[in-house]
């Protein structure tokens with residue numbers, strides 16, 4: 250697997266537990282007991298899988314950012330708690 254320096258963000262308030270991310274990049278994403286996403290080891294998945302997983306989130310709860318700050322996938326903004 251090619252190393253990468255992507256950063257991954259998850260807005261757990263938006264996540265509704267569809268689980269698509271955990272299927273696309275199981276080495277990084279999982280669901281907790283509340284059925285909301287947990288971001289684990291970002292380096293354990295290749296860049297393509299991370300971008301694919303975030304782009305496929307139906308809640309747009311996931312963001313993937315390059316080291317230079319450019320967004321590969323930008324999550325939607327949730328309203329403040």
Ligand code: SF4
Pocket residue numbers: 259263264265266267268269270271278280285286305306307308309310311
């Ligand atoms: S794909 Fe999106 S909604 Fe589904 S578990 Fe992952 S973050 Fe949550």
